[in-house]
Amino acid sequence: MLDFDVKRCSRRCASTNAELSPGDRYYSVLVAEGAEVVRRDYSRDAWQGPPEGSLGWWKSQMPDEGAAKPKLAPSEVALELFDRWRDQPGQEDSVYVLALFLVRKRVFRFAETAFPVAQTGExxxxxFCPARAAEYDVPVVEVDNQRADEIQAQLIELLYSDAS
Structure with missing residues (x-):
């Protein structure tokens, strides 16, 4: 199993070195540099898409000063959403993004068994979900930027609430 130590946002644009201000939208990308995985943050204006060979990327927004931190729903709620979406046709891209989110939140891990190729060739x-002691095969789906933003907004709406 691969485990990465991803650093927090640098609060500076990797391209321009400009400070990211509260409320600014920015992009983060993970790239492999030798044996390390490095995070780079880019302002919206400097973002030109993920670099070739990047491991992953996402869009975020710098929190406003004094804003309440959003509170994530319990892991079981996210797992129930995962189960529900897996059973719905046409939700393959949402299931894929949610599974990666669950890895990021340490609810899922990549299983130690080999990644299978389905009979269809996909x-x-x-x-692996330690809480359930269960393994899941999640089809890899290419998700374009617009759809990724839509899924991210849906996950935020479903899984986060304002802290009281």
Missing amino acids: ETLRM
Whole structure:
């Protein structure tokens, strides 16, 4: 199993070195540099898409000063959403993004068994959920930027609430 130590946002644009201010939207990308995984943050204006060979990327917004931190729903709620979406046709891209989110939140891990290739020839990720002692095969789906933003907004709406 691969485990990465991803650093927090640098609060500076990797391209321009400009400070990211409260409320600014920015992009983060993970790239492999030798044996390390490095995070780079880019202002919206400097973002030109993920670099070739990047491991992953996401869009975020710098928190406003004094804003209440959003509170994530309990892991079981996210797992129930995962189960529900897996059973719904046409939700493959949402299931894939949610599975990666669950890895990021340490609810899922990449299973130690090999990533299988389904009989249809599609690539899948094998995920392990320690809380359920269960493995899941999640088809790898290419998600374009617009759809990724839509799924992210849906996850925020479903899984986060303002802290009281």
